[in-house]
Amino acid sequence: MSAPTVAELLPDPPPAVRMENITKRFPGVVANRGVHLQVRAGTFHAVIGENGAGKSTLLNILYGRYRPDAGRIFLHGEEVTQELRGPIDAIRHGIGLVSQHHALIPALSLLENVVLGSEPVLPGGVLDWRRAAARIQSLAKQLGLGTLDLSQRAERLSVAAQQKVEILKALYRGARILLLDEPTATLAPQEAEALFALLRGLVQRGTTVVFVTHKLREVMAHSDAVSVLRAGRNAGDFVTRETDERTLLQCMMGARSGSGVAFRVPLTGELEPDPALPVPGMEAAVFRPIRPLSGSPLFQIEHATVRNLRGARAVQDVSLEVGMGEIVGVAGVDGSGQQELAEAIIGLRPMETGRLFLAGVELTRMRVRARQRQGIAYIPEDRHRSGLVLDFDIAENYLLGHEDCEDWGGGWVLKPAVMFRRAAEMVQRYDVRTGFRGVPTPVRDLSGGNQQKVVFARAMESRPRFVVACQPTRGLDVEATRFVYRTLLQARERGAGVLLFSLDLDELLYLSDRVAVMFNGRIVGLLPRDTASAERIGALMTGSAEAMEGAS
Amino acid sequence: MPVGSGETWALSLMVATLYSATPLVLAALGGVLSERAGVINIALEGLILAGAFVGAWAGQSAPIMGLAGAVLAGALIGLLHAFLTQTLRMNPVVSGLGITLLASGVTRYLALRWFEQGFRIDGLPGGLFLGLALILPFVTLLVLHRTRFGVRLRAVGENPESARMAGVAPVPLRYLAVTLSGVLAALAGAYLSMSDAHTFSSNMSAGKGYIALAAVIFGKWHPLGASLGALFFGFFYAVQTQLQISGVQVHWLGVEWTSPFLLDCLPYLMTLAALVSVVGRAVPPAALGKEVE
Numbered sequence: 138m139s140a141p142t143v144a145e146l147l148p149d150p151p152p153a154v155r156m157e158n159i160t161k162r163f164p165g166v167v168a169n170r171g172v173h174l175q176v177r178a179g180t181f182h183a184v185i186g187e188n189g190a191g192k193s194t195l196l197n198i199l200y201g202r203y204r205p206d207a208g209r210i211f212l213h214g215e216e217v218t219q220e221l222r223g224p225i226d227a228i229r230h231g232i233g234l235v236s237q238h239h240a241l242i243p244a245l246s247l248l249e250n251v252v253l254g255s256e257p258v259l260p261g262g263v264l265d266w267r268r269a270a271a272r273i274q275s276l277a278k279q280l281g282l283g284t285l286d287l288s289q290r291a292e293r294l295s296v297a298a299q300q301k302v303e304i305l306k307a308l309y310r311g312a313r314i315l316l317l318d319e320p321t322a323t324l325a326p327q328e329a330e331a332l333f334a335l336l337r338g339l340v341q342r343g344t345t346v347v348f349v350t351h352k353l354r355e356v357m358a359h360s361d362a363v364s365v366l367r368a369g370r371n372a373g374d375f376v377t378r379e380t381d382e383r384t385l386l387q388c389m390m391g392a393r394s395g396s397g398v399a400f401r402v403p404l405t406g407e408l409e410p411d412p413a414l415p416v417p418g419m420e421a422a423v424f425r426p427i428r429p430l431s432g433s434p435l436f437q438i439e440h441a442t443v444r445n446l447r448g449a450r451a452v453q454d455v456s457l458e459v460g461m462g463e464i465v466g467v468a469g470v471d472g473s474g475q476q477e478l479a480e481a482i483i484g485l486r487p488m489e490t491g492r493l494f495l496a497g498v499e500l501t502r503m504r505v506r507a508r509q510r511q512g513i514a515y516i517p518e519d520r521h522r523s524g525l526v527l528d529f530d531i532a533e534n535y536l537l538g539h540e541d542c543e544d545w546g547g548g549w550v551l552k553p554a555v556m557f558r559r560a561a562e563m564v565q566r567y568d569v570r571t572g573f574r575g576v577p578t579p580v581r582d583l584s585g586g587n588q589q590k591v592v593f594a595r596a597m598e599s600r601p602r603f604v605v606a607c608q609p610t611r612g613l614d615v616e617a618t619r620f621v622y623r624t625l626l627q628a629r630e631r632g633a634g635v636l637l638f639s640l641d642l643d644e645l646l647y648l649s650d651r652v653a654v655m656f657n658g659r660i661v662g663l664l665p666r667d668t669a670s671a672e673r674i675g676a677l678m679t680g681s682a683e684a685m686e687g688a689s
Numbered sequence: 690m691p692v693g694s695g696e697t698w699a700l701s702l703m704v705a706t707l708y709s710a711t712p713l714v715l716a717a718l719g720g721v722l723s724e725r726a727g728v729i730n731i732a733l734e735g736l737i738l739a740g741a742f743v744g745a746w747a748g749q750s751a752p753i754m755g756l757a758g759a760v761l762a763g764a765l766i767g768l769l770h771a772f773l774t775q776t777l778r779m780n781p782v783v784s785g786l787g788i789t790l791l792a793s794g795v796t797r798y799l800a801l802r803w804f805e806q807g808f809r810i811d812g813l814p815g816g817l818f819l820g821l822a823l824i825l826p827f828v829t830l831l832v833l834h835r836t837r838f839g840v841r842l843r844a845v846g847e848n849p850e851s852a853r854m855a856g857v858a859p860v861p862l863r864y865l866a867v868t869l870s871g872v873l874a875a876l877a878g879a880y881l882s883m884s885d886a887h888t889f890s891s892n893m894s895a896g897k898g899y900i901a902l903a904a905v906i907f908g909k910w911h912p913l914g915a916s917l918g919a920l921f922f923g924f925f926y927a928v929q930t931q932l933q934i935s936g937v938q939v940h941w942l943g944v945e946w947t948s949p950f951l952l953d954c955l956p957y958l959m960t961l962a963a964l965v966s967v968v969g970r971a972v973p974p975a976a977l978g979k980e981v982e
Contacts, residue, residue, distance in 0.1 A: 200854075202853075202854070223853070223858075224854050224856055225856040225857075225858070228856045236854065240851065241851070242844055242847045242848050242851050242975075243847070243975070244843070244974075245840070245843060245844060245847065249840050249843075249844070252840070253840060253844050253852065253856075253857060254852070254856030254857045255856065256837040258836075258837050261836075262837045262838055263835055263836050263837075264835055264836060264837060264840065306855070310856070
């Protein structure tokens with residue numbers, strides 16, 4: 138027996154993070170119920186769970202944004218529960234957070250964004266630009282980011298680049314524990330890989346990384362350990378090497394995993410429809426080759442150029458066709474012109490050049506309402522801002538856009554009784570969970586999935602011939618996602634065309650008959666489903682030149 | 690117009706423009722500071738009035754007391770606006786309007802009680818305020834873009850939550866910005882009573898606070914832009930006064946276009962015209978008028 142080494146004799150170092158019995162209530166919700174989290178120093182730790190499982194809340198508590206209602210927090214063995222009164226205190230304790238929202242401030246320069254809150258100053262409070270710039274550039278070099286143009290505004294960077302600057306910002310403050318909240322949600326696969334490579338490097342140099350995600354592939358490929366949350370409680374802790382995706386998935390889903398997982402697609406990337414779920418058209422969606430476009434297509438857009446709010450050309454010379462009973466997916470890194478294209482099709486944004494046709498009728502000069510009458514329906518990206526009036530009740534929201542239908546809205550005066558009856562029917566048909574108040578519930582009080590059901594019900598009310606859906610499953614749980622897929626596939630089955638904008642490649646691959654890829658406002662590839670793959674789409678999304686040659 | 694005095698006329702118009710613009714520049718800079726920190730400040734009008742009143746009242750003993758009093762009054766009322774909007778979370782438009790109406794009523798009442806008919810104060814030379822109006826735009830620019838305070842102020846005006854996440858406390862910063870804003874607007878008022886009129890009359894601000902706000906929007910919330918806007922509006926004040934002094938009369942279509950009542954509208958009309966021409970292009974600070982979460 139050899140003598141123990143010094144390292145073995147020393148006691149284990151205390152974990153970098155230990156959270157005990159954390160409970161956090163928000164009005165009407167308990168986000169965390171007695172949650173534990175333990176993270177070893179210098180490891181890559183994943184926290185996974187469905188939407189609403191309490192992952193983000195836990196991270197924000199550790200960053201001091203929220204104060205827990207109960208529980209204790211230790212950093213490197215020392216209790217800091219009382220000291221973490223705000224992000225300032227967390228930063229002081231060496232914690233950095235890269236959050237999904239509230240990230241960089243678009244109107245400020247990169248330098249200002251990075252130093253904000255810990256600005257080096259000369260006497261008199263004057264910023265010491267030179268010192269700040271030197272420090273940032275040396276950090277950037279360490280991270281392999283090259284030399285940055287620090288004077289440009291943050292809004293000019295891509296989402297992926299902004300994220301790297303945020304990591305740099307955390308390290309600039311001396312973060313030894315880096316928290317990331319769904320860092321890859323809006324990244325192309327290649328960008329995500331690059332991000333993980335960067336994070337790996339940090340971990341090797343001793344930084345502790347905790348990241349929240351719901352993508353199991355990432356967890357398996359990159360993490361050292363995994364904590365699973367379900368409905369605000371701990372559901373299990375695993376060493377990544379000793380577990381597999383299926384185990385983690387079951388742990389995430391709990392009792393529902395046996396029968397209820399309709400789509401493993403968004404979670405694992407496999408095309409595996411759930412046989413237990415009666416979805417008309419699903420088989421076809423997955424296995425049937427695309428039907429040839431016979432005669433003139435249902436929807437055509439020709440040479441469209443659209444300017445964005447700032448006057449720049451966000452969409453350039455885009456032409457696209459959608460056939461009857463066809464779902465055409467549009468992939469692209471966030472901000473590649475998808476939103477502007479969708480808005481131009483709906484009529485919310487003027488086209489500089491180009492023409493639009495639906496079933497042979499030219500829509501180019503029609504207003505929004507006229508286009509709707511021609512049979513276009515719209516599922517907007519942000520259901521809070523453009524999809525719903527949150528303080529209106531279900532019946533009022535359901536009526537919006539149909540107010541001039543005399544049979545149930547009213548010509549000059551609304552017909553509340555008819556509205557109520559129609560809304561009640563809709564609530565039942567779409568299984569909207571309204572709670573005890575029923576139809577008079579303001580939609581603000583519905584869950585995200587049920588809000589989206591109201592949006593869909595209204596859009597589908599007039600049996601549209603053509604549906605433009607933007608990120609229809611963003612922020613929805615599995616249950617609601619399944620509803621959205623079913624509704625879109627039903628529309629397809631009855632011969633409607635669907636243009637589906639999504640950042641989720643698995644979703645696009647699952648639903649689309651063809652996938653168009655946008656990059657910098659242009660369509661750089663149009664792939665039939667049998668030749669489309671996440672890798673090819675990802676390469677096109679990031680503007681890889683070789684990929685473009687292959688896909689024209 | 691006296692014959693052969695074209696050059697003199699132009700020169701006096703220029704001087705009149707600078708002096709008319711002086712209070713507008715000071716108040717507009719106050720508006721820039723407050724709004725770049727995210728706090729709508731339509732209390733500017735009331736702050737000008739309060740500054741004018743306190744300047745005249747305290748200035749009776751010594752001019753320097755008048756200046757100090759105006760600054761103090763501006764700071765206190767600025768603090769009140771910050772307290773109402775940031776701590777009590779009152780709507781900033783309601784708070785600003787309330788402060789303006791209150792200032793208008795209180796100064797009017799106190800002026801009736803305290804000031805004799807036709808009282809005059811020695812006051813301060815107008816050049817002092819003109820000098821401030823020439824220097825402060827650049828000082829404000831440097832403060833906003835070259836100091837720690839400035840970077841934090843802009844961050845809080847764009848996204849208070851991001852600022853908080855970066856370790857900056859938004860509320861104290863907004864307090865400071867709005868207080869400074871009050872001081873600048875009160876200085877504009879002190880100019881009106883102490884250097885321009887050498888007396889106080891009720892509602893002597895005559896909408897200058899609102900015109901200053903228009904200059905802020907016209908100048909896209911930039912200190913130099915806002916000051917240029919103020920200069921632009923000051924020019925029309927000057928044109929109006931010069932026309933009235935010159936006694937030129939223009940009749941057309943049966944209307945006397947040079948009637949003092951119509952001429953008085955000129956600066957306001959130009960304000961509207963100017964705002965229409967920039968509207969849609971002016972992007973305010975992203976969190977303007979938004980509460981800190």
